[in-house]
Amino acid sequence: MRGVIAGIDIGGTNTDFGLVADGEVIWQERLPTKRYPDVRVLMNTIQQIIQLQLDQQDLKLLGVGIGAPNANFHTGCMESPPNLPWKGLINLKEMVHQRFGVPVVVNNDANASALGELKYGAGKNMKDFIVITLGTGIGAGIIVNGQLLIGHDGMAGEVGHTLAIPEGRLCNCGRKGCFERYASATGLKETITELLARPGATSSLQHIDPANLTSKQVFEAAQQGDEIALKAFDYTAAIIGRKMAEIAAYFSPEAIFFLGGLANAGDLLLKPAKDYMEEFVLYLYKDKIPLLVSALPDNKASILGAAAAVEEFTH
Amino acid sequence: MRGVIAGIDIGGTNTDFGLVADGEVIWQERLPTKRYPDVRVLMNTIQQIIQLQLDQQDLKLLGVGIGAPNANFHTGCMESPPNLPWKGLINLKEMVHQRFGVPVVVNNDANASALGELKYGAGKNMKDFIVITLGTGIGAGIIVNGQLLIGHDGMAGEVGHTLAIPEGRLCNCGRKGCFERYASATGLKETITELLARPGATSSLQHIDPANLTSKQVFEAAQQGDEIALKAFDYTAAIIGRKMAEIAAYFSPEAIFFLGGLANAGDLLLKPAKDYMEEFVLYLYKDKIPLLVSALPDNKASILGAAAAVEEFTH
Numbered sequence: 259m260r261g262v263i264a265g266i267d268i269g270g271t272n273t274d275f276g277l278v279a280d281g282e283v284i285w286q287e288r289l290p291t292k293r294y295p296d297v298r299v300l301m302n303t304i305q306q307i308i309q310l311q312l313d314q315q316d317l318k319l320l321g322v323g324i325g326a327p328n329a330n331f332h333t334g335c336m337e338s339p340p341n342l343p344w345k346g347l348i349n350l351k352e353m354v355h356q357r358f359g360v361p362v363v364v365n366n367d368a369n370a371s372a373l374g375e376l377k378y379g380a381g382k383n384m385k386d387f388i389v390i391t392l393g394t395g396i397g398a399g400i401i402v403n404g405q406l407l408i409g410h411d412g413m414a415g416e417v418g419h420t421l422a423i424p425e426g427r428l429c430n431c432g433r434k435g436c437f438e439r440y441a442s443a444t445g446l447k448e449t450i451t452e453l454l455a456r457p458g459a460t461s462s463l464q465h466i467d468p469a470n471l472t473s474k475q476v477f478e479a480a481q482q483g484d485e486i487a488l489k490a491f492d493y494t495a496a497i498i499g500r501k502m503a504e505i506a507a508y509f510s511p512e513a514i515f516f517l518g519g520l521a522n523a524g525d526l527l528l529k530p531a532k533d534y535m536e537e538f539v540l541y542l543y544k545d546k547i548p549l550l551v552s553a554l555p556d557n558k559a560s561i562l563g564a565a566a567a568v569e570e571f572t573h
Numbered sequence: 574m575r576g577v578i579a580g581i582d583i584g585g586t587n588t589d590f591g592l593v594a595d596g597e598v599i600w601q602e603r604l605p606t607k608r609y610p611d612v613r614v615l616m617n618t619i620q621q622i623i624q625l626q627l628d629q630q631d632l633k634l635l636g637v638g639i640g641a642p643n644a645n646f647h648t649g650c651m652e653s654p655p656n657l658p659w660k661g662l663i664n665l666k667e668m669v670h671q672r673f674g675v676p677v678v679v680n681n682d683a684n685a686s687a688l689g690e691l692k693y694g695a696g697k698n699m700k701d702f703i704v705i706t707l708g709t710g711i712g713a714g715i716i717v718n719g720q721l722l723i724g725h726d727g728m729a730g731e732v733g734h735t736l737a738i739p740e741g742r743l744c745n746c747g748r749k750g751c752f753e754r755y756a757s758a759t760g761l762k763e764t765i766t767e768l769l770a771r772p773g774a775t776s777s778l779q780h781i782d783p784a785n786l787t788s789k790q791v792f793e794a795a796q797q798g799d800e801i802a803l804k805a806f807d808y809t810a811a812i813i814g815r816k817m818a819e820i821a822a823y824f825s826p827e828a829i830f831f832l833g834g835l836a837n838a839g840d841l842l843l844k845p846a847k848d849y850m851e852e853f854v855l856y857l858y859k860d861k862i863p864l865l866v867s868a869l870p871d872n873k874a875s876i877l878g879a880a881a882a883v884e885e886f887t888h
Contacts, residue, residue, distance in 0.1 A: 510728040
């Protein structure tokens with residue numbers, strides 16, 4: 259019987275999960291997170307789907323790794339994630355352990371991705387790097403001396419809630435001007451809405467209901483030369499560039515990797531972001547730190563990373 | 574013959590050095606850094622003074638640790654320190670090794686202090702904490718998972734050159750608004766100068782030549798209830814509080830320690846800084862991270878820390 263680890267990545271839009279053996283995702287599935295107003299129902303469904311696979315493929319489950327926003331490595335709990343439908347303190351570790359009966363490791367979703375990059379991605383030969391997830395929200399997984407930076411309270415890497423614009427947009431966390439309100443997929447949409455509200459603005463994006471606008475549509479408009487879309491990417495790139503200049507001074511990383519919806523904009527976002535970063539950064543770090551798109555595919559990175567955490571922390 | 578390690582801390586004002594055995598500074602001395610326009614002459618002088626002690630006390634030198642601003646652990650070099658009289662790339666490691674003939678470990682001065690706190694101070698039982706040095710400039714030594722955060726290029730922890738005020742005061746590094754331009758001893762003096770320049774300002778500090786004003790004098794004026802001095806401390810505390818809120822989100826530390834001239838203002842600075850921090854910080858970190866004055870005496874911490882680095886990295 260082949261041993262496998264299950265990786266579950268709970269995201270603001272989708273929950274991806276799969277089975278990992280020898281550093282490969284051998285099977286995976288996806289459920290829409292917001293369709294589950296009760297997290298226990300989501301976990302029951304995932305447990306049933308995974309159990310079916312284990313039985314059909316004659317596999318033995320060795321552990322479960324979970325990546326989730328605002329999840330705490332030490333307590334195994336998720337604390338009122340601002341971008342998810344569930345409120346209060348949710349003990350994911352216990353909830354999943356009860357259902358699967360194997361060791362469970364809970365991690366911040368960005369931390370899980372960083373571990374995936376460290377074990378299976380372009381970070382394999384690096385000891386100091388950062389993974390930034392630009393999704394519904396923003397997270398950061400930080401590798402220092404070849405280890406995950408978890409922090410005393412298990413809540414390190416909340417880069418999404420560091421300041422980007424003093425007295426700026428109101429954030430879900432109750433504060434103003436957070437990086438996440440500008441450089442996430444949600445932030446990009448807010449930028450578009452602001453730019454479209456300016457007198458005389460014309461754009462192909464005007465014909466899309468703002469509630470349904472996706473960052474992919476903004477990306478496509480920018481590729482067609484749409485001025486508003488290009489302006490929005492430039493504004494977002496400036497904010498990312500300035501934040502990466504700060505991160506350079508704190509961590510002196512070998513590289514910064516990007517993952518998630520917005521990261522797929524690639525050169526349209528990361529090339530100008532790199533230029534802005536070089537403009538703002540302290541001379542000590544100039545031309546030293548590349549901004550790269552993660553080499554791991556989006557939905558695989560998070561599953562691999564959640565599973566990698568089980569190997570890292572249960573042996 | 575008793576084995577000792579020499580610790581040398583090169584600061585913007587003074588260079589402290591001493592001999593360490595069994596975690597104690599058994600002898601120490603100080604030279605004024607700016608009197609030495611050639612760093613080699615300073616190192617010759619230190620070597621001669623230390624050699625005399627070794628001979629007199631019948632001690633055997635096992636290694637030398639150096640803490641210096643902008644010093645790079647990996648290369649052993651100091652790169653154009655903005656607050657020192659020496660320009661260009663200075664290979665401290667080679668320079669000191671040639672003179673002493675023992676293993677030499679070079680570190681950023683704040684990193685050295687953090688190692689001192691970890692080995693001999695209040696950080697002994699902590700795995701994740703930060704030491705901020707508020708001297709002529711500002712540095713940070715960051716301990717993650719019980720290890721020093723050095724960074725890929727050896728230049729992590731340059732918190733003094735992260736942004737405090739967008740488009741703010743011009744910094745020695747050529748950029749604007751750096752934290753160091755506000756929260757260092759130099760920054761406090763600039764704040765006083767700005768406040769005194771306002772129409773109608775009255776203060777006991779008006780009678781002191783700004784070039785000779787010390788942070789100790791500002792501290793004493795504030796204790797006497799001088800309004801300008803109190804305002805300057807409040808302004809500095811707000812900037813420190815906001816920066817510590819950012820640091821909380823990056824590192825989730827167990828505590829933040831302060832060291833250096835301004836840290837000695839104690840409650841006058843750190844108490845309001847803590848209040849501002851709690852006002853700005855993300856809810857996840859509220860009331861969790863104390864701001865503390867380092868328990869190690871200023872000039873001993875840096876010598877101990879420089880020496881601790883030798884134990885940490887040569888075994």
